[in-house]
Amino acid sequence: MSTSSTASTPGGRVGAVWAQDRSGVIGADGDVPWDVPEDLKHFSRTTRGHGVVMGRATWDSLPERWRPLPGRRCVVLTRDPSWSAPGAVTATTLAEALEAAAQPGEGADGEVWVIGGAQVYALALAEGALDVLAITEVDLDVEGDRAEQALAPEVDPAAWTAVRRDPDGGGWATAENGTRYRITWYERS
């Protein structure tokens, strides 16, 4: 898992990657409520060639042409053991999902990234399954009722240390469409 040239971590560790607005919103109406292509490139660079674990709702939210996500072993967590979709591995517990995603082969190398959504990030964090977080902050406030939005899990600042920022120094990058964003990688303190 390469978080930077100086902060790479050995195999067998699990990362989570997400993007959130200023207040932690990651999704609304079953979708990601902004368009930052540069962040999608970061997502792709981070996860390609690895196993990814996602909730069934996140799988459903992917455009059909991106299912399964190319170059990644896609494991979908659902409580319905009969659920299946072409190109997806079904898992009914987080442990089973992480194990399936860590199997090498089919374009994956044993490294695992949890890719959402809110329920699955919260579960993975609560179960202590995560070693690395790659969090994109998008500099906007999504409007709407928070009770109906998908939210990022609370990240305890005492438990996680920022090991890399892009851009360096805590500033913002500006997407071509004018939206500001920045990415921070964290490891367990």
Ligand SMILES: NC(=O)c1ccc[n+]([C@@H]2O[C@H](COP(=O)([O-])OP(=O)(O)OC[C@H]3O[C@@H](n4cnc5c(N)ncnc54)[C@H](OP(=O)(O)O)[C@@H]3O)[C@@H](O)[C@H]2O)c1
């Ligand atoms: N901004 C970002 O970086 C980002 C990334 C990913 C997703 N998102 C957004 O997040 C939203 C989706 O998040 P979400 O929280 O609604 O759904 P989710 O976490 O993607 O999936 C929830 C589903 O996962 C399964 N599940 C959850 N906990 C489980 C457990 N303990 N055991 C077995 N299965 C379990 C259940 O599937 P069944 O109902 O089939 O049993 C549940 O309905 C969308 O808006 C999406 O666009 C944003």
